[in-house]
Amino acid sequence: MKKYTGSIILIISFSLPCAALTEQAIETIKQSTVYITVKHTFPLTKDVVPTFGTGFFISKTGHIITNYHVIQPMITLYEMNFPTPVSEICVTQNSGTKAHKIFSAAIIALDKENDLALLQITDTAHTPFLGIDVKEKLVETTPIWVFGYPFGDEFSVIQRGPEVTVTKGSISALRHDDRGELVKIQVDASVNPGNSGGPLINESGKVVGVIKLAYGTSGVNIGVPGSFVNKLVATTSLSAYTTDSAAVPITIDPPDASLFIDYKLKKRDASNKVIITCGWHAMTIMKQGYETWAADRYVTDTSSLTVKLIPDKNMPVYTAATTSEPSPKTPCTHETGDLVFTEDFNDPAKFELWEQSTGGTGKRTWFLENGILNQFESDEVLHAIYLGDTTWDNYAVRAKLRITDEHDDSRAGLIFRETGDGFYLFRIHKQTDKAQIAYHCKNPFGWFVIMEKKLGKNITDRWYTMTVHASGASLCCFIDTTCVFNARAEYAKRGRVGFYSVESKASFDSLSVYKIKDKTPQAPETTKPEVMSFWFTDYLSGKSTWWRQYIRETSATDPWFLSDGGCAQTRTDKKTRTIEFTKYQLDNFMISLVLSAGEGRDNSSFELFFRKNSTGSASLLFSKKENTIKLLTTKNNTTKTVKTASLQSGLFNNTSQLKLYVENENISVALSDQTLLSFTGKAVAPEHGSFGFSTTAVPVVIHQVNISSVSSKEKETGKKRK
Numbered sequence: 257m258k259k260y261t262g263s264i265i266l267i268i269s270f271s272l273p274c275a276a277l278t279e280q281a282i283e284t285i286k287q288s289t290v291y292i293t294v295k296h297t298f299p300l301t302k303d304v305v306p307t308f309g310t311g312f313f314i315s316k317t318g319h320i321i322t323n324y325h326v327i328q329p330m331i332t333l334y335e336m337n338f339p340t341p342v343s344e345i346c347v348t349q350n351s352g353t354k355a356h357k358i359f360s361a362a363i364i365a366l367d368k369e370n371d372l373a374l375l376q377i378t379d380t381a382h383t384p385f386l387g388i389d390v391k392e393k394l395v396e397t398t399p400i401w402v403f404g405y406p407f408g409d410e411f412s413v414i415q416r417g418p419e420v421t422v423t424k425g426s427i428s429a430l431r432h433d434d435r436g437e438l439v440k441i442q443v444d445a446s447v448n449p450g451n452s453g454g455p456l457i458n459e460s461g462k463v464v465g466v467i468k469l470a471y472g473t474s475g476v477n478i479g480v481p482g483s484f485v486n487k488l489v490a491t492t493s494l495s496a497y498t499t500d501s502a503a504v505p506i507t508i509d510p511p512d513a514s515l516f517i518d519y520k521l522k523k524r525d526a527s528n529k530v531i532i533t534c535g536w537h538a539m540t541i542m543k544q545g546y547e548t549w550a551a552d553r554y555v556t557d558t559s560s561l562t563v564k565l566i567p568d569k570n571m572p573v574y575t576a577a578t579t580s581e582p583s584p585k586t587p588c589t590h591e592t593g594d595l596v597f598t599e600d601f602n603d604p605a606k607f608e609l610w611e612q613s614t615g616g617t618g619k620r621t622w623f624l625e626n627g628i629l630n631q632f633e634s635d636e637v638l639h640a641i642y643l644g645d646t647t648w649d650n651y652a653v654r655a656k657l658r659i660t661d662e663h664d665d666s667r668a669g670l671i672f673r674e675t676g677d678g679f680y681l682f683r684i685h686k687q688t689d690k691a692q693i694a695y696h697c698k699n700p701f702g703w704f705v706i707m708e709k710k711l712g713k714n715i716t717d718r719w720y721t722m723t724v725h726a727s728g729a730s731l732c733c734f735i736d737t738t739c740v741f742n743a744r745a746e747y748a749k750r751g752r753v754g755f756y757s758v759e760s761k762a763s764f765d766s767l768s769v770y771k772i773k774d775k776t777p778q779a780p781e782t783t784k785p786e787v788m789s790f791w792f793t794d795y796l797s798g799k800s801t802w803w804r805q806y807i808r809e810t811s812a813t814d815p816w817f818l819s820d821g822g823c824a825q826t827r828t829d830k831k832t833r834t835i836e837f838t839k840y841q842l843d844n845f846m847i848s849l850v851l852s853a854g855e856g857r858d859n860s861s862f863e864l865f866f867r868k869n870s871t872g873s874a875s876l877l878f879s880k881k882e883n884t885i886k887l888l889t890t891k892n893n894t895t896k897t898v899k900t901a902s903l904q905s906g907l908f909n910n911t912s913q914l915k916l917y918v919e920n921e922n923i924s925v926a927l928s929d930q931t932l933l934s935f936t937g938k939a940v941a942p943e944h945g946s947f948g949f950s951t952t953a954v955p956v957v958i959h960q961v962n963i964s965s966v967s968s969k970e971k972e973t974g975k976k977r978k
Contacts, residue, residue, distance in 0.1 A: 276399055281461035286420050287384045288313045289403040289455060290320060291351035292361075292375075294327050296340035305340065308408035310454035311347065311375065312463070313385040314489070318359070318377035320347060321485055322453030323468050324366055327373050341519075341817060347377050351405065352412060352419030363536035364554060365492045369617050370484045371468050373453075374492065386455055388482040389462035394441070398427045402445060402467055404454030421451075433620040435608050441465045441479040492554075502557040503529040509564040513543035516815050540815050541565065548801045550818065590725040590732060592652045592770040597644060597753075599767040602627045610754075613640045616701070622755075629764040631757040634663060638696075642674050642754035649750040650772040654723040659686050659715065661761035668762035670722045673751035680748060681756055682724050682733045682741075686715045691740050693733060695747045699801065700839075702792020702963070707741050719765070727772045791964035794837075796823035802839035808832040808950065822959040825951050828856060832863075836948030837961075842866070843944035844919045848962040852911040856880060856954030860908060863952075866918060869945035876916065876925055876933075880908050880954070885925065885932050889940055898940065901933040908954065919966050 277285075289312045296305045309326030313319065327345060345361040359377035366373050377383070402423040405411075411418040425445035433439050441456065441464070456465035456479045465479035506515060507528055515522050515530070517537050522530050532555050539561070541549040546565035553561065601607065601624055612620045615637040622631045622641050631639045653672050669683025669692075678697040685692060692708040723734040726745065733741040755764050794800055796818060803823070805815050808831075816835050817824040825833055845866075853862060858881050865875035872891035879886070887898040906912075907927060915926040924934040949958060 276459040277401060277457070277461055282422065284384055285312075285386065285401075285403055285455070285457060285461060286422075287350060288386045289420050291348040291405045291408075291417050291420075292320075292322055292326055292453065293346045293348070293408075294329075294342060295344040295346075296329075297343050304343065308405070308450055309452040310404040310450065312403070312453075312455045313383045314388065314463075314485070315385050316382050318379065318381075318383045319364065319385075319489075320361065320375040320377070321455075321466060321488075322373050322375065323466065324368050324371045324373045325468070326453045327363065327375070328366075345375065347375070348417050349383070351417035353416065356416050365488055366552070367484065367488045369619075370480050370488075372466065372480060372484060372488050374488055386457075387462045388485055389458060389460065389464055390481075390483045390486060392458055392460070392462075392464060394427060394430060394438070394458075394464060396427055396429060399459055400425055400427060400443060400464070401457040402443075402451065402454055403457065404451030404467075406448040406450045408450040418450075434623040435604075435620065438481045438483065439620075441481055443467065443477050443479060444475060445477060446475070447477045500557065501531050501533050502555060502559065504532050504555055505529050505560045507560075507562045508541055510543060510546070513541050513546065513565055516540040516542075519815050519817055542805060542815070544804060544806070548803060548805075550801055590652065590727055590730075591773045592725075593773040594771050595768065596648070596651060596771055597767075597769040599643070600627060601629045601765060601767075610641050610643045613642070614638070616698075627765070629755065630762070631668075631755075632661075632761045633757075634661065634759050634761070636665075636759060639757045640671060640674075640679075640754060642671065642679075642752045644674075644752035644754075644769065646675050646751050648752065648769070650727040651753075652723065652725045652770045652772055653753045653768070654721065654770075655755070655767040656719045656765040657684065657722050658717055658719050658763045659684065659760045660717045660763070661686075661759060663687075663759040665758070666760035668755070668757040668760040670724055671752075671754035671756050672724050672726050673745070673748040674754055675748050675751040678748065679751065679754070680724075680726070680731070680745060682722060683756060684711075684715060684720070684722075684735075686760065689713065689715055691733070691735060693731065693741050693743050697747075697792065700792045700794035700961075702790065704747075704790045705788040707743050708788055709740055711735070711740075725772060787965070789965045791962070793963075794961045796958055796961065802837060803948075804836045804838050806834055806836075808834055822957045824955070824957045826955040828854075828860075828953050828955060830859070830953055832950050832952045834948060834950040835958075836865075836868070836946055838946050841869070841944045841946060842918075842963070844966050846918070846964050846966045847914075847916045847947065849914050850911070850959040851914060852957045852959070853908050854955035855909040859952070860954035861950075861952045862907065862954060862956060863950040864914065864916060864947070865950065866916065866947040867940070867942035867945040868947065869942055872942050873945060874923075874940045874942060878903060878907050887923065887925075887933060887935055887940075889942075891942075896939070898937070899933060899935050903927075904930065904932060917966065 292311045293306055293308045307329050309322060311320040311322030314321050327342060347359045347361045348356055350356045359379050361375040361377050364374040364376050403420055405418045406421055408418060423445050425443050427441060428444045429442035430438055431440035452468060454467055455463045456467050458464045464482050467479040469478040505528055506524060517532060517539055524530050534555050534557060536552060536554050539551055539553055541563050543565060546567055549563050549565055604624055607624055612618060612622055614621050621633050621639050622629060633639055653670060655670055657668060659666055659668050664687050666686040667683050669681050671679045671681055673680045678695060681694045681696055683692050689711050690708050691711055693706045695704045695706060721736050725732040729744050731743040731745045732739060753769055800818055860880040862878045863875050865873050867874050875888045877886045877888055883903045884900050885903050886900050889896050889898055912928050917924045921938055921940055922936050923940060925932045
């Protein structure tokens with residue numbers, strides 16, 4: 257059974273007097289507050305699904321602020337969120353009255369992190385608008401008013417749309433970050449679906465925030481401060497919207513790469529120009545052997561685009577190292593030189609320059625206290641902070657670390673060679689009494705533990721001095737004066753420094769960075785960075801750029817729809833469409849993915865392939881017509897069926913969790929925790945390679961992919977390494 261949900265959470269309460277606002281001010285605010293309806297194409301059935309919310313004009317040329325989730329909501333089916341392409345945005349001014357007007361709107365700019373979107377209507381005639389007030393000193397109990405459209409069309413009259421609702425309340429709390437910047441406004445009004453994106457108004461009739469979120473029935477309701485609206489507007493020129501087309505120069509290297517605009521293949525003319533309707537577009541550029549480029553762009557008649565694709569290096573993932581507790585065989589002899597950077601954490605103004613990353617967002621959770629840097633969040637989320645220059649190469653970094661939390665998974669450490677794509681980490685895992693060198697990749701999100709060692713001592717809450725010498729391919733890591741690791745670094749040769757904490761109540765002090773003098777750095781005996789264990793997760797969002805997409809019968813590229821809710825392939829013809837993850841070559845691993853498949857045709861099939869390389873591949877083929885799952889191997893273009901089993905539980909017209917375990921020649925498959933197929937033998941020839949998915953005659957949405965390393969012990973216990 258399908259269940260569609262649209263815009264969620266915003267403010268309404270019982271009608272109360274608005275004595276502080278004049279009648280004229282109320283009328284202006286009502287005319288400036290608009291009802292927004294958005295039509296989406298549902299990826300599995302191609303049904304047009306409407307959602308709704310609130311917005312308000314901020315310029316006389318029809319610019320509108322609303323919530324990001326109003327125009328890009330998730331559609332719910334089988335209790336899972338689905339990505340939905342936007343097909344139309346409609347804006348109604350004076351909704352529910354004789355003076356109502358309906359406009360089409362386009363997306364001008366987005367701020368996903370703060371849940372904001374900037375739109376503009378097609379008609380550029382003068383519109384009433386609201387000013388943003390960021391100067392007023394807000395305090396708890398400050399009176400506020402909220403204008404919006406609770407429950408959307410349920411309150412509409414004679415098909416003119418719903419009339420605006422005016423609600424009075426007060427500010428109950430103000431949430432600030434470590435710099436003292438207001439980041440959340442908490443109000444005491446009740447919240448209902450449909451008011452999302454409505455203005456939060458002060459006694460002067462100006463906007464102080466945008467209400468976006470309610471926590472159930474708790475009465476805790478959150479608004480986005482007006483300062484974030486101003487920051488979003490500042491990223492644009494507020495140019496007038498136009499429905500005209502423009503000839504946009506698009507230069508691509510390599511020039512034969514395929515260009516897709518709004519997921520449709522586009523050809524460039526002899527002068528590398530493409531005719532594009534002015535407005536917001538999803539752009540994708542891809543070519544076999546290169547990393548896919550994907551971005552959203554607002555196109556005008558002055559736009560141009562230059563893209564240089566990055567070659568796909570196929571970074572390998574090796575089998576686990578032979579020992580779990582390696583020791584450095586050669587003492588580190590790097591000699592340090594001039595001081596490059598130092599920080600004592602006594603100056604809050606300097607601390608504002610540090611970049612913070614919390615679970616993939618810029619949320620600031622680190623704070624200074626008595627000259628010490630702290631991070632005390634216990635939310636199972638990675639908390640990182642960086643400073644420096646991404647061009648720093650040969651250097652030594654030293655700082656003091658203390659962990660005071662008794663959480664079962666407390667870990668914290670020193671970040672080095674941070675590049676924006678990832679970073680190296682020298683960390684202490686308190687409860688397991690281990691030190692580790694790991695590499696964290698940001699896209700997809702994951703970790704590779706390169707070395708780990710039992711410290712053989714109880715990690716207390718005293719201060720530990722952690723030092724890393726990073727010179728060329730050589731890493732030497734110390735705790736106090738003891739050299740713990742002598743390792744090899746291949747994933748990054750330069751980058752910034754910083755700190756890392758998860759579930760640890762970690763504190764840091766006395767950061768220093770020095771140049772390393774020696775020009776010929778020592779290298780450990782290993783010739784490649786062996787991996788102790790690894791795991792990573794890809795939520796298949798628009799930032800998932802390591803997926804190569806093609807049609808098997810033609811080798812032509814054919815993009816899947818990548819959005820915040822997953823990756824969708826909706827075509828039901830007989831062509832086999834493939835999406836292949838090319839960043840890592842895997843040998844022994846466990847894959848867990850959540851996917852939703854439509855009903856499809858009688859000949860529908862879904863295939864998960866793995867260990868795919870130039871010599872062959874292995875795959876699992878789910879067939880609707882035969883109601884079977886087959887383990888296939890391909891070598892020298894010849895495909896053989898190794899084992900066949902009944903599908904038993906439904907993959908088609910359902911949402912399922914699919915798990916694949918591969919260790920050497922041991923393979924097992926489970927669907928929604930029911931084992932479907934197990935195999936042990938030498939017939940699965942490839943030793944390592946890429947993995948991916950293919951669909952034939954069935955729409956599929958893949959929501960999330962989790963990959964982790966495995967060992968025989970892990971198979972028995974059902975646990976993965978961390």
